[in-house]
Amino acid sequence: MNLKTLLFAGGALLSGTAASAGGYQVTLAGQKNNGMGGVGVGLSLDQAAMFYNPGALAMVKERGVQLGVNATLARQAFRAENGGTQRELQNTTTTPLNFYAGFGPAEGKFRAGIAVYTPFGSKLQYADAWEGRFALTQIDLKSIYVQPTFSYAITEQLSVGAGLMILALGSVNLQRDIPAQNAEGKFASIELDGKAERKLGFNAGVFFKPSSMLSVGISYRSKIDAVVNDGDVTFTNLSNTATPAFQATKFKATLPLPATTSIGLGIMPTEKLTFGFDVNYVQWSAYRNLEFQFNAPVNGATSSTSKRYYQDAVTLRLGGQYQVTDGLTVRAGGAYDNSPVKDGYVTPETPDADRITGTIGASYKFGENFSLDFSTQFVSLKKRTVTQQELLDNNTTDRVAGTYKTQVIVPGVGLNYTF
Amino acid sequence: MNKSLLKNTLPALALLGLASCQPDLDAPAIEKGSADFSSYVAVGNSLTAGFQSGGLANSGINNSYPAILSRQFALAGGGGFVLPLFPDDRKDGSGYLKFFGLTSTGSPILLSPGQSTTVIPAGETAPRTITNNPATYQLAYTGNRLPAPPFGSGALELAPSFNPQPDNLGVPGISVLSADATAAIAVNPAFPVPVATLNGAARGYGNLNNYYQRILPAADRGTKDYVTFIGQKTPTFFTCWMGNNDVLTYATNGAVLDLANPFSGMTDTTSFGRGYRNIMRTISKNGTVAGAAANIPNVVNVPFFTSVRLADVIANFQRVNPAITTIFIREGSSTTARAATANDLFLLTAQAQFATGAGTSPTNPLPSQFVLDPAEATAIQTRTNQLNTIIARTARQNKVPLVDMNGFFNSIALRGLTINAATNNATLIRGNLFSLDGVHPTSRGYAVIANEFIRVINSNYSASIPQVNPNDYDAVLFP
Numbered sequence: 001m002n003l004k005t006l007l008f009a010g011g012a013l014l015s016g017t018a019a020s021a022g023g024y025q026v027t028l029a030g031q032k033n034n035g036m037g038g039v040g041v042g043l044s045l046d047q048a049a050m051f052y053n054p055g056a057l058a059m060v061k062e063r064g065v066q067l068g069v070n071a072t073l074a075r076q077a078f079r080a081e082n083g084g085t086q087r088e089l090q091n092t093t094t095t096p097l098n099f100y101a102g103f104g105p106a107e108g109k110f111r112a113g114i115a116v117y118t119p120f121g122s123k124l125q126y127a128d129a130w131e132g133r134f135a136l137t138q139i140d141l142k143s144i145y146v147q148p149t150f151s152y153a154i155t156e157q158l159s160v161g162a163g164l165m166i167l168a169l170g171s172v173n174l175q176r177d178i179p180a181q182n183a184e185g186k187f188a189s190i191e192l193d194g195k196a197e198r199k200l201g202f203n204a205g206v207f208f209k210p211s212s213m214l215s216v217g218i219s220y221r222s223k224i225d226a227v228v229n230d231g232d233v234t235f236t237n238l239s240n241t242a243t244p245a246f247q248a249t250k251f252k253a254t255l256p257l258p259a260t261t262s263i264g265l266g267i268m269p270t271e272k273l274t275f276g277f278d279v280n281y282v283q284w285s286a287y288r289n290l291e292f293q294f295n296a297p298v299n300g301a302t303s304s305t306s307k308r309y310y311q312d313a314v315t316l317r318l319g320g321q322y323q324v325t326d327g328l329t330v331r332a333g334g335a336y337d338n339s340p341v342k343d344g345y346v347t348p349e350t351p352d353a354d355r356i357t358g359t360i361g362a363s364y365k366f367g368e369n370f371s372l373d374f375s376t377q378f379v380s381l382k383k384r385t386v387t388q389q390e391l392l393d394n395n396t397t398d399r400v401a402g403t404y405k406t407q408v409i410v411p412g413v414g415l416n417y418t419f
Numbered sequence: 420m421n422k423s424l425l426k427n428t429l430p431a432l433a434l435l436g437l438a439s440c441q442p443d444l445d446a447p448a449i450e451k452g453s454a455d456f457s458s459y460v461a462v463g464n465s466l467t468a469g470f471q472s473g474g475l476a477n478s479g480i481n482n483s484y485p486a487i488l489s490r491q492f493a494l495a496g497g498g499g500f501v502l503p504l505f506p507d508d509r510k511d512g513s514g515y516l517k518f519f520g521l522t523s524t525g526s527p528i529l530l531s532p533g534q535s536t537t538v539i540p541a542g543e544t545a546p547r548t549i550t551n552n553p554a555t556y557q558l559a560y561t562g563n564r565l566p567a568p569p570f571g572s573g574a575l576e577l578a579p580s581f582n583p584q585p586d587n588l589g590v591p592g593i594s595v596l597s598a599d600a601t602a603a604i605a606v607n608p609a610f611p612v613p614v615a616t617l618n619g620a621a622r623g624y625g626n627l628n629n630y631y632q633r634i635l636p637a638a639d640r641g642t643k644d645y646v647t648f649i650g651q652k653t654p655t656f657f658t659c660w661m662g663n664n665d666v667l668t669y670a671t672n673g674a675v676l677d678l679a680n681p682f683s684g685m686t687d688t689t690s691f692g693r694g695y696r697n698i699m700r701t702i703s704k705n706g707t708v709a710g711a712a713a714n715i716p717n718v719v720n721v722p723f724f725t726s727v728r729l730a731d732v733i734a735n736f737q738r739v740n741p742a743i744t745t746i747f748i749r750e751g752s753s754t755t756a757r758a759a760t761a762n763d764l765f766l767l768t769a770q771a772q773f774a775t776g777a778g779t780s781p782t783n784p785l786p787s788q789f790v791l792d793p794a795e796a797t798a799i800q801t802r803t804n805q806l807n808t809i810i811a812r813t814a815r816q817n818k819v820p821l822v823d824m825n826g827f828f829n830s831i832a833l834r835g836l837t838i839n840a841a842t843n844n845a846t847l848i849r850g851n852l853f854s855l856d857g858v859h860p861t862s863r864g865y866a867v868i869a870n871e872f873i874r875v876i877n878s879n880y881s882a883s884i885p886q887v888n889p890n891d892y893d894a895v896l897f898p
Contacts, residue, residue, distance in 0.1 A: 075441040080839070082870070083885025086444055131888055134840035179841035179851065179890065183898045239897035241520045244541070383444070397837035407443040 018373060021286055022313045022337040023258075024122040024141060024350055029115075031068040031373035031414030035361015036319025039276030041218040041264025044207065046416065047100035050115035052151040052247050053219040053264065054161030055205030057102065057111045057151035064418035068098045068373070072174030074124070074408045076351065077295040080131035081388055081401035090125040092138075115163065119221070120257045123352060132400030133177040136190065136348040142165035143196070143226065143257060144169040147203070162204040169183025170196025170226045172255065174349070178246070178299065182239035190298065192251055194231020199224045215266035223259040223286055233294065247296035256286040272323040276333075280317070284310035284340030306398050308347070313340040319359065331361035331375070351404040353384035381406040434725050449465050449494050452707050452718065456497035456706035460586050460654035462702050465859060467589025467660050467869075468503075472855035473531060474515030475591055476631060477504050482862035482892060485587045485658060486870035491884050502587055503580035503634045505595070509559035513577065513630075516855040519549050519849070520898050524735050526770060527848055528557035532556050536774075559633075564603030568679070570641065571626030577633040579755030588649055591630040594664035595694035596686040597621050598645035602694030617690075620681045621645075646694075650701040657702045657710035658872060660824070662810060663718070666693055666803050670718045672857065673788035674751075674765055674795035685802050692809045696816075703817040712814040712821055714807040716828035719764060719796050722847035722858030727765035732773055740779075747784040750792045756784035764791040767847070767857040789858055818880035827871050836867065841890050845865070862892035 030048025033040040040052030044059040047066050072094050078087040102113035125138040132388035146168040151161030171194065178188040205219030233248040264278040287310040294302045319333025335357040340351060381404075388401040435640040449768035461467050461483075468475055469483025480486065480502050480649070489500030505512045514532040521527055523539040530536060530551035537548045543886065559578040596602050603617035603779060623630050632640055635648060665686035677683035686694075703710060718724070729746060736743040747756040748763060750849030759765075759778070769789035772778070778785040791799070807825055814821045828845070830836070831852065843851040843863070852864035866889035873884050 075442065077442045077444045079444045079446070081887065082888060083447060084888055086446070088441065129891075131839045131890070134890070160516075179894070181894060181896045183896050185893055185896055241518075241541070241897040398840050400839045403444055405444050407440050407442050409440050 018365045021371040022282065022315060022355070023287075023310065023340045023352060024120050025282065026072045026096055026118050026121045028068075028072075028377075028410060028412065029095050029117045029119075030096075031066075031070075031375050032321070032331065032361065032363065033319075034068075034070065034377060034410070034412050035331035035333065035359050035373070035375035036276055036321060037317045037335045037357065037359050038315075039264060039278040039317045039319040040174055041205070041219050041262040041278045042207075042215050042266040043264065043274065043276045044209075044215070047102040047113060047115075048098065049151075050100055050113050050147060050163060051098070051117050051203075053205035053207055053217040053262070054149050054151055054163045054203055055159050056207035056217055057113060057149060058104075058109065058153040058159040059207055059209060059249065060102065060111065062418035063102050063104055063106075063111070064416055065101045066099070066414060066416040068412060068414035070375075070410050070412035072096065072408055072410050074406060076124075076404060076406040078126075078130065078132075078351075078405075079403050081403075082125040084131060087127040087130040090127060092123050092125045094121070095394070096121065109153045110338045111151045111161075113149045115145075115149060116168075117144060117145055117147070119145055122347070123308050124351075126348065131402060132186070132348045135176060135177050137175045137177055137285050138173075139175075139349045139354065140171075140173040141255075142169065142171045143167060157209050160205070161207075162202060165200040165201040165221065165224065167196060167201070167224050167226060167257070172196070172226075172228060172231070173255070178194045178235075178238075180239070180242045180299075182237055182242075184190065186237045188238040188242065188246070189236050190246075191233055191234045191236070192253075192292070193234070194227040194228035194251065194253070196228055196352075199226070209266075213268050215268075217224060217262075217264045217266075219262050219264075221260045223283065224257045226255045226257055228254070233298070237241045245300050246298055248294035248298045248302070253398055255290070256394040259283045273320065274322075275320040276318070278315075279318040281313040282313050282315070282340065285312050286310075289338070306347075307345065307394065308397050309345050310340040311342055313338040320404045321361075327365045329363045331359070331363075333359045339384075344386055344394045345396055346375050346384055346404065347399045351381075351384065353381040353404070353405060353406070355379055355381045369418050371416045371418075373412075373416065375410075375414075377408070377410040377412075379408040381408075423438070437623075447636050447885065448883060449885060450881070450883045451495035452877070452880040454876065454880040454882055455655040456492035456495060458498055458586075458653070458655045459485070459492055459500055460649070460652045460657045460702070461480045462490075462649050462657060463589045463660040464593045464664050465589065465591035465630075466663060467587065467658075469587075469589070469706075469865065470591045470676045470859045471861060472515040472517075473512040474511075474860070476512040476515055477507075477510040479515075480504055480512075480587070481864075482865055483524065483587060483589065484865045484869040484872065485579055485589065486848050487866055487887055488658065488872055489586075491869070491873060491887065495882065495884050500587070501585045503585035504582060505559045505578055506581045509557050509578050511556040512559045514553070514556050514558050515593070517551050517856055518895060518898060519551070520533050524738065525807060526735075527855070556657040561662065565629060566626050566641075570623065571843065572628070576629075577629045579637075584655075585634055588634065588652070589811060590628060590634070590645065592628050592664060592668075593624070593631065593645060593661075594668065594682050594686060595662050595698065596665060596690050596783045597624055597627075597682045598661065599694035599697045600644040600646070601697065604693065605685050605687070605689060607684055607690075612681045612684075617681055646697050649698070650820065652702070654708055654710075657708060658713070659699060659702055659710065659819075660713040660822075661698055662691070662695060662715045662806050665806060666715065666799050667718050667858070670791065670799050671723060671766065672856055673786075673790055674799065675788040685799065688802075688805050688809065691806050692813075695806075695809055696813050699813045699817045699819075703819060706817040710819045710878070711872055711878065712810060712817075712819050713824045713872070714810045714821060715803050716824045717800060717832075719799065720828055720832040720845060721858050722845060722850065722853045723767045724764045724791060725845070726767055726847040726857060727769050728775075729759055729761050729763070729765070732765065732778070735773070736779060746778040747791075748778065748790050749787050750783040750790065751787060751795070756781040759785070759790070762793045764796055766790065793869055817844050820875050822872055822875045824868070824871070836891050838867070843894075848895045861894045862896040863889045
């Protein structure tokens with residue numbers, strides 16, 4: 001498959017929802033991993049090792065091409081602090097994809113490959129006229145990394161690897177209403193739409209498998225600042241009288257895509273049974289403020305700053321797989337995500353909370369080279385309340401006081417061709 | 420397990436999950452606590468009536484804070500609440516100001532029905548005449564007039580309330596002094612109107628004030644004061660927001676007495692105390708009926724007194740004549756003009772005076788009734804605080820909680836009020852909370868007031884009445 005074709009054809013689809021991991025992370029990079037609670041740093045399951053731990057790629061037996069697609073089905077309930085009806089998201093299903101191609105000599109010590117995945121993203125469309133409309137009506141945040149990867153087995157037990165992460169496609173679309181009514185009583189709205197500049201980062205990992213029953217891994221993904229320099233600002237329903245205060249046509253903004261450090265453990269009590277345990281540490285504290293610079297005033301100001309004050313967050317993952325027959329493997333797992341969003345700082349664009357995830361999955365092999373993966377994640381975010389008093393205390397009244405409850409289901413399917 | 424089993428179970432599992440995926444948050448419990456909202460009555464002035472942009476119309480009446488409160492009370496066992504609406508074909512009532520955009524210098528173009536002005540609109544270069552066509556209004560004037568002085572004010576009669584026996588008894592313009600025919604006992608040295616004249620005017624207030632006239636049975640117009648009128652009601656819950664006009668009428672006239680209006684002075688504390696206690700005892704049935712009483716916001720915080728700034732006035736004059744660096748005003752009883760300072764508060768109505776060239780020379784000063792000097796502003800604030808002391812004490816004596824609107828609006832003037840990410844403050848038009856007259860709230864402002872009442876009622880009566888989302892109520896609409 002032509003990579004460029006895939007990027008542009010699939011570009012519109014490649015986004016996550018505010019759901020698959022803490023903050024605006026999307027950790028749906030491998031369909032087998034998705035069925036096992038998202039573990040993978042201490043394992044060498046398949047080509048998706050390029051994402052989880054490039055050091056493990058050299059230990060993946062097969063070479064091959066694999067494509068995965070997921071559907072994130074998010075449902076949310078929101079109630080404003082001052083009462084009112086329950087608000088529910090307009091259904092916005094996203095379909096994050098992942099694609100891997102791994103090459104190398106059959107018996108050689110190295111593997112090379114290319115990975116395409118969606119590490120961050122968020123898509124939410126709130127109910128019409130919901131209480132938080134002046135903070136956000138909808139967001140669509142996308143990122144696609146393309147990652148050439150190389151991995152080398154120093155010994156039979158120890159391998160290392162690294163990838164060059166290219167932020168190949170990044171885009172943001174934010175919309176909110178403006179509390180200025182036109183003659184018909186309609187509120188104006190603003191849309192910020194921009195593409196991120198191409199940026200580079202890297203990932204690297206070490207994989208150590210001292211015995212057939214035990215493996216450990218450590219990996220690191222660097223931070224990339226997604227920078228939008230020439231985003232478009234569009235106003236609608238703005239009355240003539242209000243127009244002079246809303247003249248911006250362009251915006252600049254920077255969104256950090258934070259660094260992640262992971263360690264993982266694999267335990268293989270038998271040839272057919274595998275357990276994995278991962279810990280991810282995401283340096284969300286890089287996200288202090290969301291700042292926009294405008295080329296002309298928006299309600300009289302040429303810049304805006306909104307506090308985020310994220311804190312570093314840890315995710316714990318546990319999963320296992322069992323080979324039932326020659327063709328069939330079944331999987332299960334779970335994860336616990338610590339939210340990077342502090343109390344009193346919850347925003348509609350990332351209505352985050354600690355989350356518990358349960359996963360199931362299976363693979364079926366058709367013949368020697370071809371197999372299908374299925375996975376489903378059930379993600380439950382804890383009820384999260386932000387009070388008006390907290391917003392006042394933190395000077396974060398640019399968002400809405402209320403309670404969010406979100407649940408997500410992420411079914412996915414993967415195709416593997418190995419050679 | 421085989422392939423077809425796999426095929427069948429996985430989608431089924433996914434569907435099972437999907438069906439149960441939409442989370443639900445329980446609606447907060449609604450409790451009336453120790454209050455009984457089955458029969459709610461609102462007592463007050465223009466703020467209670469729903470007056471907006473210099474007039475009373477059905478749109479304002481429907482969004483008055485008592486109307487909003489009654490709809491929230493209805494969620495907690497509240498009964499019907501009769502609004503004194505105008506008939507549908509006269510829905511625009513007294514008429515109101517409309518906003519025709521900004522001038523080239525950024526001043527709002529605000530016109531009452533039939534009014535014209537010649538200005539350079541924003542974005543244009545030549546002056547032109549803008550007229551507020553009265554045919555766009557469905558006014559409620561009957562064509563009759565109230566009795567001429569000395570028996571009445573001669574004001575245009577308004578169509579009576581479409582609904583007899585309304586529960587929102589707000590009367591625009593009414594003060595404590597004009598509400599009680601027994602309030603005045605001593606002559607106010609600052610404004611020597613005989614006691615008998617004051618009390619007589621309060622008794623015949625239905626012939627003076629067409630907003631009182633329209634909710635009063637015709638037979639009672641010359642004989643029934645407001646205290647007696649509200650005493651005919653038997654509410655289970657009431658709100659009372661009175662006293663504003665005991666200082667505001669004087670303040671909005673630039674601290675100049677209007678000899679044609681016996682109630683145009685600041686009410687003295689003795690008369691106010693008698694009147695206010697009578698009102699409160701009457702509507703609370705001597706403290707046996709639950710309710711809430713609001714006090715008087717600091718009147719000089721409203722945009723009517725803060726929108727026209729000296730520096731802007733000078734800058735506007737200088738566009739035509741750069742030599743103008745001083746604005747001249749005549750203050751109080753002084754016969755000579757003096758230069759205005761940044762501490763003098765120009766009234767919103769001074770804008771039209773400046774447009775005619777007033778203030779540009781000592782021989783053509785801005786007249787006193789368009790400006791409050793610091794001494795006048797201080798005197799008004801001092802009296803407001805004295806009256807608020809009486810209100811707080813009287814509320815306590817009648818066992819009803821105080822809604823501190825003075826503190827609430829001071830906070831808004833100082834810090835603004837951000838609700839659900841919409842920023843509001845006390846500026847004219849763009850502040851969202853004040854309507855085009857600079858004194859009365861917008862529907863959004865009334866929603867904010869209703870929420871403050873609800874907050875106090877909830878905490879005092881152990882109730883949990885849900886607040887409203889003020890952003891669902893209109894602020895100033897921009898043409």
